Amino acid sequence: MDNEMSSTLKCAKCEQEFNKKELTIINENPYCHQCTMEFANEFIKIKSEQLSKKTKKTAVIKNKNWKNVLICLFFICMGLNAILIPQMINSLKGNKVIRKGVIKTDKQTDNCIKNLWQISRMLQEGKLPPGNLVCPVSKKVYLVKEDGENIIVFCPTPSRHGQGKFKQIKVSRSSPIPEVIE
Numbered sequence: 001m002d003n004e005m006s007s008t009l010k011c012a013k014c015e016q017e018f019n020k021k022e023l024t025i026i027n028e029n030p031y032c033h034q035c036t037m038e039f040a041n042e043f044i045k046i047k048s049e050q051l052s053k054k055t056k057k058t059a060v061i062k063n064k065n066w067k068n069v070l071i072c073l074f075f076i077c078m079g080l081n082a083i084l085i086p087q088m089i090n091s092l093k094g095n096k097v098i099r100k101g102v103i104k105t106d107k108q109t110d111n112c113i114k115n116l117w118q119i120s121r122m123l124q125e126g127k128l129p130p131g132n133l134v135c136p137v138s139k140k141v142y143l144v145k146e147d148g149e150n151i152i153v154f155c156p157t158p159s160r161h162g163q164g165k166f167k168q169i170k171v172s173r174s175s176p177i178p179e180v181i182e
Helices: 002-007 033-093 107-124
Strands: 008-010 017-019 024-026 029-031 143-147 150-154 168-172 179-181
Touching: 024 033, 029 033, 107 150, 107 168
Parallel strands: none
Antiparallel strands: 008 017, 024 029, 143 150, 150 168, 168 179
């Protein structure tokens, strides 16, 4: 009987007696086979929950890092666009032709040509130039000549432009780009 007592132990969890052959010691306490299995299942469940929490945390951290990277890239791209878009628009416009020909002109002649551009727009819209639009050099009203369907507008004093070397500065409905003739 004493041999039977020494060969049986009590489980620390369920308090049932069991044989030494089924003995498992966990945290210095004896456990039967059934309780050992339950303990192992619970341990695995706890560890898998902890692992999934860590995985979720790292996924959240990775997502936050990617969001931060994408936000930084977005602002960098917006900054580059703010700098480059005006340059791209200007490159698409090209140089504006202010007159026909390759004659060098001074500032006053260029101002007269700008007035002729305004007159050109009016001629294309079917309007005549107003009497208050004058040559910036002579302060005289531009001359208007009707030639059938075409209307030609001349600078009243082209010889006073470009050190006296211009014969005509004109624009017409049929030729809407101002011309400077030497």
